[in-house]
Amino acid sequence: MTDGRLTSQPANPAIMRGIRTVLLERGSATKAELSRSLQISFPTAGKFLDDMEIRGEAISVGYDESSGGRRARRYRYDPDYVHGLAIFLEKDETRYLLFNCLGEAIEQGYEDSILDEDASRLTDLIGRIKQAHPKLRSVSLGVPGAVNDGTIFLIPSYEKYRNFDLKSFVQQRTGLPAVVENDMNAAVLGYIARAKLEDRSTVVYLYLGQNGPGAGIVVNGEVVRGKSFFSGEVAFVPVRDRGNFAEALKEGESARTEAIGRLIASTASILNPHYFVFNKGEIGEAMLEPILERAAAYVPREHLPKLAASELRGDYLAGLQSLGLGLLLSQTDG
Amino acid sequence: MTDGRLTSQPANPAIMRGIRTVLLERGSATKAELSRSLQISFPTAGKFLDDMEIRGEAISVGYDESSGGRRARRYRYDPDYVHGLAIFLEKDETRYLLFNCLGEAIEQGYEDSILDEDASRLTDLIGRIKQAHPKLRSVSLGVPGAVNDGTIFLIPSYEKYRNFDLKSFVQQRTGLPAVVENDMNAAVLGYIARAKLEDRSTVVYLYLGQNGPGAGIVVNGEVVRGKSFFSGEVAFVPVRDRGNFAEALKEGESARTEAIGRLIASTASILNPHYFVFNKGEIGEAMLEPILERAAAYVPREHLPKLAASELRGDYLAGLQSLGLGLLLSQTDG
DNA sequence: CAAACTTATTAAACAACTTTAATAAGTAAT
DNA sequence: ATTACTTATTAAAGTTGTTTAATAAGTTTG
Numbered sequence: 001m002t003d004g005r006l007t008s009q010p011a012n013p014a015i016m017r018g019i020r021t022v023l024l025e026r027g028s029a030t031k032a033e034l035s036r037s038l039q040i041s042f043p044t045a046g047k048f049l050d051d052m053e054i055r056g057e058a059i060s061v062g063y064d065e066s067s068g069g070r071r072a073r074r075y076r077y078d079p080d081y082v083h084g085l086a087i088f089l090e091k092d093e094t095r096y097l098l099f100n101c102l103g104e105a106i107e108q109g110y111e112d113s114i115l116d117e118d119a120s121r122l123t124d125l126i127g128r129i130k131q132a133h134p135k136l137r138s139v140s141l142g143v144p145g146a147v148n149d150g151t152i153f154l155i156p157s158y159e160k161y162r163n164f165d166l167k168s169f170v171q172q173r174t175g176l177p178a179v180v181e182n183d184m185n186a187a188v189l190g191y192i193a194r195a196k197l198e199d200r201s202t203v204v205y206l207y208l209g210q211n212g213p214g215a216g217i218v219v220n221g222e223v224v225r226g227k228s229f230f231s232g233e234v235a236f237v238p239v240r241d242r243g244n245f246a247e248a249l250k251e252g253e254s255a256r257t258e259a260i261g262r263l264i265a266s267t268a269s270i271l272n273p274h275y276f277v278f279n280k281g282e283i284g285e286a287m288l289e290p291i292l293e294r295a296a297a298y299v300p301r302e303h304l305p306k307l308a309a310s311e312l313r314g315d316y317l318a319g320l321q322s323l324g325l326g327l328l329l330s331q332t333d334g
Numbered sequence: 335m336t337d338g339r340l341t342s343q344p345a346n347p348a349i350m351r352g353i354r355t356v357l358l359e360r361g362s363a364t365k366a367e368l369s370r371s372l373q374i375s376f377p378t379a380g381k382f383l384d385d386m387e388i389r390g391e392a393i394s395v396g397y398d399e400s401s402g403g404r405r406a407r408r409y410r411y412d413p414d415y416v417h418g419l420a421i422f423l424e425k426d427e428t429r430y431l432l433f434n435c436l437g438e439a440i441e442q443g444y445e446d447s448i449l450d451e452d453a454s455r456l457t458d459l460i461g462r463i464k465q466a467h468p469k470l471r472s473v474s475l476g477v478p479g480a481v482n483d484g485t486i487f488l489i490p491s492y493e494k495y496r497n498f499d500l501k502s503f504v505q506q507r508t509g510l511p512a513v514v515e516n517d518m519n520a521a522v523l524g525y526i527a528r529a530k531l532e533d534r535s536t537v538v539y540l541y542l543g544q545n546g547p548g549a550g551i552v553v554n555g556e557v558v559r560g561k562s563f564f565s566g567e568v569a570f571v572p573v574r575d576r577g578n579f580a581e582a583l584k585e586g587e588s589a590r591t592e593a594i595g596r597l598i599a600s601t602a603s604i605l606n607p608h609y610f611v612f613n614k615g616e617i618g619e620a621m622l623e624p625i626l627e628r629a630a631a632y633v634p635r636e637h638l639p640k641l642a643a644s645e646l647r648g649d650y651l652a653g654l655q656s657l658g659l660g661l662l663l664s665q666t667d668g
Numbered sequence: 669c670a671a672a673c674t675t676a677t678t679a680a681a682c683a684a685c686t687t688t689a690a691t692a693a694g695t696a697a698t
Numbered sequence: 699a700t701t702a703c704t705t706a707t708t709a710a711a712g713t714t715g716t717t718t719a720a721t722a723a724g725t726t727t728g
Binding site: 215222224230232235236240245268270272298299303 | 599
Binding site for chain 4: 364365366376377380400401402403404405406407
């Protein structure tokens, strides 16, 4: 080693991630608390935290009350140590939001949609934001299409982006770690994060849409993609003797309620999810009880999911933030 | 340290499990192959393998052909180093099968059903088998009810076992690690293992039954249990305007084919599974094409699962064996 | 308020892996 | 057969964690 630093740890990513997570989840922690909750030894917790304090990543906030002996020093995370960028690629426009580790907005804006144009306009945008905000360390991209491991597989009306590895493209052009996710999948992850549901929950998030319904589905805490990225295409569920779910939706209030009730009954019998979430703008709180009633005609009430009406855009954003935060937390900054 | 052994490793369970898995999957391996495929250093692979050879767990089978330099020594796993026991708790009888690490049968037998009686008769049986077969190191129990982490939550007509922690009971009474799983869940896991599907597959295994249908469902390689252990209760899926899947099944050949087609369409739209498997005794190979045809009326063919007719009892057994093998592989024998 | 106790932190010894260097056992060409 | 090369194995150092011991900083009690 050529430099004269005394503390030096190659920063085990699992431990770094654990400390950051605990510090952010609990607001603050002592070395002993970190050691206990992460199942690492006290000296290890101490070394990592000391390093983080030197870098300015962790900040001491004084001492705990004594519990009979020497008082423990307490630390918190600097939520502005790094920032993340969420970008919504939509039909009409491209929105972006820069956020800190607590999910607080730093800056936001929008541009004309990038979907009809070249992806290099996207990396240009990210490059400009990076210039202005050197703390930027992650990019989360939400797209209206099927995504697997950063590659877009299906994206109706934007053939140009089909089979395009957007994640690698952005990472190489910007030098920032990126994550790409489908809009409804991001929304369901965001709902789970915002509602603080337990990890490994099973949740269905339904969006009715003008161009037909779709759902984001998480089972045991993991996004379901399926064999041909067709999962969540609930438009095709044959809820009636003639006509599928999409068709039934078009036939007025009563048929719609019945169709949704049957869809819930179907998912309850197959997946038995903990939650079934609607876009509040489409299905308000007042509709939940009537819908539940219809579903209960098919499946015993105790096995039906809890219904919820939530704000889709907020959940979508929370999902992209949560995915970006995941990248921030496991970073092993040089 | 008081004994004079030269080699001594506290047997890191992850490494032990990895070496055993590779050795069994590939039939044999060299130290360099283990090091590469497990991402551990060569010296570590060597130390663990040497220890295993001393214990008789691994066996040297000579040297590889030279690839230009010194020849590498090749090792295989002794499939009879430890044995597992699978027990099927069924209505009419209790079957058991003792097997080795390759899944080969060592001994099998049956007794009157234990479900109407006390669980201690089960531990007595295990105790007797353990006496006769000292290599026994794991017990897998298949039960016709909903199970979560070893506890039976729902078990129709055997109230005595409801909310009973069968896993802990067996582990404490016999001193053997145990795993408890529902019959259809075990079957779907067994199918995945026998068909060598890739990990993280999504598969639905349908059983029609006399007392109504049920399914075992695996998503992304993990068993789906749901919020109230109701997942897979496809009897309740409202496939028609009046009447659910169970009712439609009762109305003759044509209605049955249509109902199954709709169920497949529903699961395809929701989960988009890779495989949809039938019990060969109920739905033969010849029925697969007509059923697929019906499903294709609702969902584009490329998004439908591959249909298969398989032997349910064999899959069930394979599932219990696979779960038991999991216990055997991660054991850190004293 | 000083001894006895509690709890937090730091330091030293230990453990188990990885990396690098040395040695062993081959092959191929002269 | 000897030299040059290749690959496997073993040995020695180096890393990064854990465990145990020592020290620091409190509280409580006679």
